[in-house]
Amino acid sequence: IPAVRTHPAVTGPYVAVSLSDTGSGIPPERLNHIFEPFFTTKEVGKGTGLGLSQVFGFTKQSGGEVTVESEVGEGTTFTLYLPRVSGASRKPADTVLPDILIVGHDTRVLVVEDNADVGSFSVQALIELGYLPILAANAGEALAELAKDVDGFDVVFTDVVMPGMNGVDLAKEIRRLHPGLPVILTSGYSHVLAQEGTHGFPLLHKPYSVEQLSQTLNVAARNRHGK
Incomplete structure (x- = not known):
């Protein structure tokens, strides 16, 4: 593998797969x-910014690397370097996750996200971390869920940029209707928050890691219950 980003070159049996476009x-x-994760140049609702991050994660988990070469107006080439293995099956080593990832403990999270792909990604990540997430596609659905059973949630995790009522206004409405229920904002659009501010609500910037997501939600839930 050639030297990539901050990693030195690695020698060994690898397979290189290149994909090019014009x-x-x-x-x-x-x-x-x-x-x-979540980096995209497309309009709101038009792209998730998860495709290439999944490719990156796959190659890294496989012990490989991915490189990119591009020239504006000409095209782009991605090359995946994957370790060559023998035909004999190998038992995967047990993975030990850092403690920060195992902190959900059935914490109930209302996830508010209008993009279905991002919402599914967030919900699946939270499930794997031990949380109990419920997905709402917009502010109206979120308020309806809370009206049915506000005690069924420990924390609300909402995107900021959404059609209709945005995440900041939703958080303010939740604070008015359900004082004490913590709300965490998330956004990759800093210019929106620069205009409106967060009104005192904690913000998790995109892209964020699963460690940051888990830690932020856990702290909010523990503070609510005085732990």
């Missing part, structure tokens, strides 16, 4: 961000 190319200033 599209518009990627500007140099964006090349260092394209593998970040």
Whole structure:
């Protein structure tokens, strides 16, 4: 594997798979961000920013690497370097997760996200971390869920940029209707928050890691219950 980003070159039996296109190319200033979760240049609701981050995660988990070469106006080439293995099956080593990942303990989370792909990704990640998430597609659905059983949730995790009522206004309404229920905001659009501010609600910037997500939700839930 050639030297990539901060990692030195690695020697060994690898298979390289390259995929090229003849599209518009990627500007140099964006090349260092394209593998970040939730990074996208598409309009709100048009892209999740999860595709390349999943490719990156797959190659890393496989012990490989992915590189990208691009020229604006000419096209882009992605190359995946995957370790070559023998035909003999190997028992995967047990993975020991850091303690910070195992902190859900049935904490009930209302996830508010209008993009179905991002919502599904967040819910699945929370389930794997030991949380009990419920997905609401917009602010109206979220308020309806809370009206039915506000005691059924320990924390609300909402995107900021949504059609209709945005996440900041939703958080303010939850604070008015259900004082004491913590609300965590998340967004990758800093200009929106620069205009409106967070009104005192904690913000988890996209892209965020599963460690950051778990820690933020756990702290909010524990503070509510005085633990």
